[in-house]
Amino acid sequence: MPPKYHIESAPVAGRFQPITRSGVLAWEEGCLKCAKCVKKECVYKVYEKRALDVRQMIDSVDSVCQDCFRCVQNCPGRLISKELNPAYKAIGNSYWSPEILSNIWFQAETGRIPVSGGGYGGPFSGFGFDAMWTDMSEIVRPTRDGIHGREYINTSVDIGRKEMFLEFDGGGNISSPVHPLVEVPLPVFFDLLPWSPPPKRIRLAILRAAERLGTLALIPDADWLPDYKPFLGQALLYLKRGPAALRRSMIAGLRFVEIPDSPKVLWQRAFLKKEKPDLVVAVRLDLSEKAGDRVLELTRAGIEVVHLRADENGMEKGPKGLFIKDRLKQIHLRLVEEGVRDQITLLAGGGVAMAEHMAKLIICGADAVAIDIPALAAMECRVCKRCAEGISCPVELEGIDSAWGASRIVNLIAGWHSQLLEVLGAMGMREVRRLRGEMGRAMFFEELEKEFAALGRKG
C-alpha cells in the first residue's frame, strides 16, 4: 500500500470580507429603547461583535448573521428586517454562480468540506453536472470509510501510455516498450488560466500549491520566468511555440509537457522523446463533435495523453456544442468499443467548479481533471472578468503573497479531496481509478426522467 496521502490544511483568512446573500437592516427611528433589547439576545452575538470594515464599507453584522430571524420577529417596534443583498446576485455569472463561488471561498478559507443541517435546499436537478447523481452501496456491497481513516482510499492516478500486455524475449526479458508515467496522488491538475490580472504571483501561488499537493500546473512556455525555476518539477509546460523553441537545459528538469493538437503532433512528440525519452507528452484538444475521431486516431498513433478542453463554462465551441460530461461519455464509450481505452490517459477540463464535478467527470470517462477558475477563486477572484478587459482587479489578485495564495488553493483541494473520498466511500470503492467510466454507478437525469415522464398523463 502506498503511504497514506493526506493534505495538511489550516484556516487562512481572506483579505476581503465575503459578500453575503442578505443583510440586516435595523432602523433607529422609532426605537422604544427597551430595557432588554432583542439585539442583546442574539445567539450569535452579531450586534455585540459588530465592526465596520472601512476599506470595503462592509458591516460585520451581515457576515456574522446566520438568518435565525429572532430579532426580526421579536423587536416590538418591528424595526429590524433582513433584505437581499443586490451585490450578492451580481457576483460571477450564471455558471460561476454566487453559490459556487461562496462554496469555493469557504473551503479555501477553512480547508473543511461544506457541511450543513436541514437537508438539501437546492433545485431538483439542473444543467450539466447537476443532471446526474452518484450511486451508493447498500446492504450487500460494503461501503468504505475513507474520511475517518478506518480504510485507505487511494486517489492516485498514473498519467501516460499503458501497454495492455507484456511480451518477453527468449531470454525471459521484457521486450514490450516501457512507457514513462507521471503518478499524481489525486486526479487534479491546474490548467492554463482563461484570464487573469498580471499572472506572475498568481502562477507562483499555483506552482507552490501544486508542489504541496504533489500535482502539476500548466504554464505556457512563453510566460516561463526564472522565478518559477524551483518549481520546474511541478510544471506541465505548454509548448505553444513548438518544441524546437524549448531550451535543452530546461527539458532535462521537466516530467510532463503538453502540445496543441495539430497535424504536426506526432513529429513534435518524436522530437521531444528523442531529447528526453522519459518525458510524458500530452496533446491538447478542444472538444467538438469530431473530437472522438481525433482521440481514436491519436490513441492508435501511440499518443500517451490527450487533454480534452471545453470552455470555462464546460461547453464546446459552436452553437450545437455539448456540455463536457456528455461529450466525454461518448468519447470514452467509443474508445471502450474500439478496445483501446486503457492505452491512453484522458485529462479533461472546463467548467469544473465543485468537488462533485471532479467525481462526475471521472465517472463520465476522464482519468483526471484539469481546473482553472477554482484556483483563482480560492484566492478570492469574483469572476467579474474585468481583468480580461484590462480593468483593475477588485480583489488585487496581481499583488497577492504567493505563499498565502498557495495555502488557500491547498485548502480548497483538501476539501475537494475529502469530498472525493466521501463519494468513493459511499460507492464502496477503494481506488479512484475504479471510478473512471463507471457510468453504471451513476444515475442520469435524462434516463430517470424518461421513465418518470412515461408514468404520468400524456394529455
Place this chain on the structure above:
Amino acid sequence: MADPTPPFVFPEPKRTRTRFRAPLSKYRLTIRAACDNCGICIETCPYRVYAPGSRHPRIQDEHFCLGPACQKNSFCCVTRCPKAAIKVWPNPSFPILGDRRWTAELLAGTWHMAETGEPPHTDLNYRTGASGGGFDKLRLVFPRRRGEVRPEEVSTAIQLNRTGDHRPRIMIPLPLYLGGMSFGSVSIVSMLSRVRAAKALNTFCSTGEGGYPDELKPYDDHIITQVATGLFGVREETIQRVRIVEFKYAQGAKPGLGGRLLGDKVTPPVARMREAVIGSALFSPFPFHSVYSVEDHKKHVDWIKEMNPRALVSVKVSTPSDVDMVAVGSFFAGAHVIQLDGSYGGTGAAPDIAKKNIAMPVEYAVPKVHKFLKAEGLRDRITLIASGGIRSAHDMAKIIALGADGVCLGTADLVALECIRCHHCESGRGCARGIATTDEELTHLMGLEWGTQRIVNMYVAWQKQLTGILSRLGMRSINDLVGRTDLLAHADYAPKPGSGEEWE
C-alpha cells in the same frame, strides 16, 4: 377485511400562535398617524387581522392579511379606512426565508396549518416548492365533476403489516408516521412534542439513533425504536418495549456515509444516553459491519423478531441505482415495512456534496420499486413507505399515486415548530430557534404543549386536504390511490388540462 376497531376520531385543532412576538408574514401592515381609532378595520376584516388598541387598532395577525389582492373585496380595510391610514406592503424579509425546496410561501403556509389546523386562506402556495422538478412539477389530475364520495366517507387509514404473518396488524389512521430524529440532534422538547403528536394522531414516531430517553416511556405504544449502525442506546429492553423496530441501513441525506453528531451537541445527558464521552464528536459507521449480504440482513431481522415476538420490523434504506433489488431482498429477509429515504431528505448535519449528489430523489425510486415489487408478485405483502423530501399533503398524495402506501415525515414537523430552514442546525450551540439543539437555554424557547399542538394542527390540516383530494377523485380509501400514476401529470411533458379535468 373489515377492521374491528372503531373509526379513529381526529383531535380538534387548537389555535396555537407563533412563539415569537410577530409572525413572519408575506405582507406587512402599517397604520399611519392619521388613524382616529374608529374601529372599522377591526369590524370589516373577516380574518380578524386587527384587535382593539388604546390609540389605534393593534395588528395582531398580520399573516392572515390577503395583501393587495384584497382590494377587490368589499371588506378591504385599506379602501374602507375613512382616513386612508392603512398601508399594506410586501414584507422585505420574506424573500430571505427558506430555499428552493421549502420556499417562503410553503413555510408560511405550513405555519398557518400548524397555527390553525386549516390550510391557509391567503395567496400562499402551500402545495409545491420551487425546485423545478419532481413533486414541484407533478400535478394531481381531478375530474371537474366532483365524485360521489363525501369527505366523511373517505378513509385515510393504512395497514402496516401486510405480510400475513401472525404478528399484530397495525392500522394507522393517516398514511404517515414520524421519522427518526435522535435525542441530541433535536431537543428533548422537540422530540417529546413529536412523540406526543404521534400519540394524539394514533400513529408512530421513530426515536432515531440516539437512544430511548426515559421521558418517552409513557408513549411506548407509539414509538418506533431505531437500530442503526452505531447502535447508540440500543438495548434488549428498548427493543422489547415497542411495537415497531426500525433498521436504519442508510439515510437519504447522507447515503453511504455514517452519521455524525458534532462534539458541541454531545452534552452530558446526550453522552449518558449514548454511553459516550461528553464533548467528543460521535460517528455512526457506515454500513452495519455485521451485514454484508442479504443473509446477514435476514439474521439481523430474525434477531429482532426473536427478541420481541409482537414487533413489526421496518427497514429504512436509501435510493441507490439498484434500490428495487434492495427492497425485494428486504421483503425476503422478513421486513413488514420498507422505507425508501430519498436523497433530498433531512438531517442534523451532512456534507453538502452528499445531500445534493449521492443517490436518487424519492420521486424516481418509489415507482421503480413499486413496479418491481408488483412484477415479483410481492407488492400486496409489504408496506412501502416513502420519505426524504415530502413537505405537504400534496406531496404525500403524489408519492402515493407513484406507488407508496404511505410516508414518513421529519422536516415538516420542524417547520410546524417554526423552523425557517436556515440550515445551521449543526453550528455552535445548535438551532437558534430552539428546535435542533441540546443547549439548555435555547431548548426552553419552546414549550411541550405548544410543540405538540402545532404538530397535531399541521397533520389535522393535512388530513383535511388528503380527504378532500380523495373525495374529489371519487375514492373511498387512500389504498385506492396507490400506484395511480394516471392521475398525475408532469407540467413539462403534458399539455394543459383537458376540458373535463383540473390540475392542482
